[in-house]
Amino acid sequence: MTRKVYASLDVAKFIMAVLILVGHTANEWAHTEGIWHYILSCDFTVPTFFAISGFLFFSKIKQLEDREERKKYYKKWSLRIGKMYLVWTLIYFAFILTNWIRSGVDVSRVLLWIMRCFTQSSYATIWFLPSLWVGVSICYFLTENKINRKTIYSIVGILWLIGVLMNPYRYLVIQNALVSRVYEGYMFVFYTFRNGVFYGAPYVLLGYIVSNKEQIPSLVKSGLGVIVFQILFVAEAVLMKTYNPNSCTDMAIMMFPSVYYILILLLNIGLKSSAFTTLLRKYSMLIFLGQRLFLTAIPSVAPKSFSLAILALPQIEIYLIFSLVTILFAVIIELLSRRFRILNYLM
Template sequence: MKRQYASIDIARYVSALLVVCIHTFPFLEISETFNTYFIHTVCRLAVPFFFTTSGFFFFRNYDSENEDLNETRLKKALIRLFRIYLIWTIIYLPYTIFDYTHTGFHIKYLFTYVRDFFLNGSYYHLWFLPALMLADVIVYCLYKKKGLNFTLLITFILYFVGYLINVYTPIWESIPGVSFFFGFFTKTLSTARNGIFFGPMFIAIGLLLSRTRRLPKKVSLIGFLISFVLFFAEVSLYRHFGILRDLTSMYICLIPAIYFLVNYLLKINIPYRKMFAILRHDSLMIYTSHILFAKIFLALMPHAHLVVYFLTLACAQCLAGFVTRYQDQYPILKKLL
């Protein structure tokens, strides 16, 4: 039996809490500056962490001598992700319809929705699921055909292109001529934060961690702290020059920060207990369900973001607890996991 990592499951749960922060701005009334830095540094670690650990757990079972088994495992993973994505797409359909129609409906919205379903998520926070599926396929094909080093190179190039698009959007939009082509890109793909530019880099980091020896724990911790300081400085630089936006998420220093962070967590030995598996399931449920509650609470209490955060988290956790507790009694609930 493959080793279970309690530290990773705990970090997954914490990451889900950080994702809720991204969508509820909990410290906005306390300090707008602190809220901005907290979301763009600490919270921005969460989604890359999910990608990286997903890549690690998939590729640690990769058998270079049995491609049929590898493809079977990939198909099984993709089917599970697509099932979860489809279920939550249906659950969020009333929200989606409201968002598209409350200011008037236009036929072009249908084409926008189809594009978003495959590339950007059928609802805005669900982008992670199609991005993870696409990134899995890209990294799997690259690694299968060209090996680890080539995979890391190509995924970094894709990420760097996405970084230029994501971070420097205000600049591209202000340059005559360039703004026309940039507008074409945004109308076609909408964002670089997807399974083409964003996801493959972190899946590839998970692949790297699964194929190489762990760094010493102390080295990983020091590496993470240095990377995080540089990450903070990077965010400060973009804010200073006025290009930091809510959707800015592709930072260069995220790459070493995530590598060292996951390396460090993989070196922590905690005896595995059932509660850690529950945390893993809860993290997925909190991630997928929290917008159901956040949208309502933000509309009711637009100037009480910290209260909204805790209410959203409480409701999402109650739903997660319900699914975990009754999934054996009602097998349909297992489809959410």
């Protein structure tokens, strides 16, 4: 199977991984407020990660004419995601265990964490991995079972609509007693609608749709599409936050067409693949999945004075510290992976 490399997507994933890190830093450490809070939130990043991943997966799948070969590739891809999730879980579990030993833990808390490993995530941010697997699996099985495209779009569209209504627009439907009971029961088990079923699958399907297009909109049209739908998204996000300050704006309605045009725009940018863009691809996953070491895990076991010292710094220094340390971590791990192959499971 010929492997086609999309250098522009590699560069974009790196930039978005850094933006996700900056967004988390803004919320959890720098406590940026006002217009900069919304700008640095960069809500389009995670949906675009899903869409890019879906595009790359189905771009490879469509090269395989034999059904068994496609199934073999899906299993290989799934195993890779599973190993990555397991290794990152073990790393973060060391910090979870340390805190359990320090503060004490009972059986119910341990069982709840084990359940969350399967229904949500073993640790914050790495939820992307199981959600990506679920999203790709849903779209893969739908497309492999000779279901017509309209039916596939309808099924995943309904999942997307449920996610929208149960997350950012929850206040519109939660007043119904039956909906409220169903919502509470679901949340007890799965904790969030921001997962592979209601969040990942729709954007993975978007990647599938783009991968099957014979011709995509031009650079100018896709650029205009990004501008128009980002403006509409910002307007929608402001309204959402006005009525419900806790809304997840990355599940907004206007996010979907916005991400579609972002993906098209990236594909229109003709970058030549190089060793550097390949490095950026590896760094992107290390930054995305490893940022919690510095944002949460290490501070959780460090003396309280450690966190207080960081919080006392000017905002710009807080951003620089977390960004530079996390990027340096990615560079070091990539270099070490050339000698210790097990580290490749981290990216």
